[in-house]
Amino acid sequence: xxxxxAVRAAPLDFALLSGWQREVLGTEAPFRSADAYAKAGRxxxxxxxxxxxxxxxxxxxxxxxxxxLSARAARAYLDVAFFHPFPDGNARAALLTLVHVLARExxxxxxxxxLQVTRYADDAAGAADLAGLVGVLNRRRQRRSSRSGGAxxxxxxxxxx
Numbered sequence: 001x002x003x004x005x006a007v008r009a010a011p012l013d014f015a016l017l018s019g020w021q022r023e024v025l026g027t028e029a030p031f032r033s034a035d036a037y038a039k040a041g042r043x044x045x046x047x048x049x050x051x052x053x054x055x056x057x058x059x060x061x062x063x064x065x066x067x068x069l070s071a072r073a074a075r076a077y078l079d080v081a082f083f084h085p086f087p088d089g090n091a092r093a094a095l096l097t098l099v100h101v102l103a104r105e106x107x108x109x110x111x112x113x114x115l116q117v118t119r120y121a122d123d124a125a126g127a128a129d130l131a132g133l134v135g136v137l138n139r140r141r142q143r144r145s146s147r148s149g150g151a152x153x154x155x156x157x158x159x160x161x
Contacts, residue, residue, distance in 0.1 A: 002096040006102075012100060038084065059079065074131035076100075
């Protein structure tokens with residue numbers, strides 16, 4: 001669904017993410033109504049009067065072109081993880097968001113396993129590493145495509161290596 005929504009250029013917003021969650025969970029997926037906790041309670045994500053609006057602004061920023069694709073995809077992943085918009089399934093929603101951001105640019109990674117690691121909200125170096133990892137996986141995809149005779153992706157992937 002995330003890929004199909006990207007192909008049709010569906011706007012990246014909470015309603016889209018909620019639809020993905022609803023499909024996976026088989027039930028409604030509203031925005032959380034209280035503070036959220038992760039990592040056995042070691043991280044707290046406060047719910048304020050501005051949380052939903054701030055989250056919406058971050059999602060809109062994922063489709064801009066000011067930053068390299070790998071940085072935008074990593075940022076969107078981390079925004080979902082750290083805004084923790086859902087009562088359940090935020091890591092899944094974060095990964096689907098990353099898939100959507102990449103697919104909007106015609107990028108489908110051959111693997112996502114390396115991306116499924118624990119991130120901490122206050123780890124700027126970890127965020128940069130995630131953006132670099134997305135770039136590495138994309139370059140690996142490009143090399144595989146060119147070796148297999150595919151056209152590959154003519155766009156260059158910028159950002160940290």
